[in-house]
Amino acid sequence: MSEQAQKFKVTIDNITVEVDPGTTILQAARKIGGDVTPPAMCYYSKLEGSGGKCRTCLVEVCKGSEKDPRPMPKLMASCRTGVMDGMEVKNITSPRVLEARKGVVEMLLINHPLDCPVCDQAGECHLQDLSYEHGTEGTRYEFDRRTFEKEDIGDYISLHMTRCILCYRCVYTANQIADGDREHGVLERGDKAEISTLLGKNLKNDFIGNVIDVCPVGALTDKTFRFKNRVWFTKPMNAHRDCDNPKCCGKVRLWMRGDEVFRVTARKDEWGEVEDWICNECRFEKKETKDWVIEGPANISRHSVISQGHYVNTKKQPVLIDKVIGKEPRMLLDIHKVSDVNKPNVHLSEIKGPAHSDDFENKDK
């Protein structure tokens, strides 16, 4: 590395890219983008030390480097393997990798409860995407799945340990982003390992809400959004506000339904990683449209279920029926008068936690 401008040439799935020394294979693949990029469940580019745990990003290195062209004997975790000059990597072109990834997905799903119908993460869950793309249809596991005693970790975040895949992202987030009081960690080992707030303490840090965004599965979800709606029925909008917290960028994504703000998250990039961290006040307290300056609809991948029913660049067609029949058409049924759902005078988003049976009983009166 004598010259300043030295770049390493890496070939991933026959696509060559030039990267700086010290980048990992995964980052090089992300530079190419598309199908070539290995999926990552535990690696998070914005968290130091993350990666190397979930093994979903395994790739085959079929040529170590220009100087040492021997292939690496085993599949390598691309998030932790640095590139070498002249390295050749196979990801989706290698049957070994695809087979291994299938096995990894099966391993990750061994203890996963698969309660997607109940889980709030469904629709934006990385494990869901991963298992659809790389997993098998059925399970071969015959034993009881691991269960945990349910732990309440405060009013804002709900923890479902059964769904956790132990990626450690939230632990790194608690250490690095919400620094200071480290109360969040992994207890026990092996099959019994669990994410917990030590001694059952509440998480009080201003930035601890970010663990919700980094969690690739539904283990850490927003309690203020719990069971309110499915993510694909809400409309993601980019918005910002002037946050008093100096570390908070105030740029968020609002998940709206009509004029109601159901959920606030950080903006995520194409790899599902947050663009900038936001504070708890923005995330949990500001659930009104007037708190925010709305910029416009967020860009969601066309292949995501969240983009269903959200059309872009459409023009509203002019209404002509009144001109054709010479009068305003008579409305035969106002659905809000009949329907109990989405009543205009009832705001689910204003309830603090999840709705309960008594919330609905009170509403009917």
Place this chain on the structure above:
Amino acid sequence: MEKLTNRSVSVDRSPMTLGEKAYLPAILKGLTITVGHIFKKKATVKYPEQKRPFSPVFRGLHILNRDEEGRERCTACGLCALACPAEAITMEAAERKPGEEHLYREEKYAAKYEINMLRCIFCGYCEEACPKDAVYLSETLMPTHYKRETMVYKKDDLLIPHPKKHESDK
């Protein structure tokens, strides 16, 4: 001009023969066809008393299923509403409270569940999408209504009777 189909027949415009001019033979020919139909098998059935056998894949009115213990199966996952091409299904979910375990199977349940039968096209996608075996299309024909307001079916209209309560009634 080239013929569009080989089944077209050119109209015979030649003047009528004496037999055709006599008019009565043609009337009689027509009557025999009419009378002949009286003795043929009827194409209709007397509907409310008599019913046609349904096809095994017939899709009728929706039901919301309960499990063996009478708990509601629906967890308001929203997949039926997502699959619905007519956007007929809406719902609102709520969390099960302690003490309500005998009512709802999962920790999340549909507090409100509505199917707008004015919109429903009985395609059965909701049944197919349901991961919890909660929505089924029964073999009951959709009844007609006098008012549009009664065509929005709420959860009470859709839920099947409680299996245990039903037994005690007998």
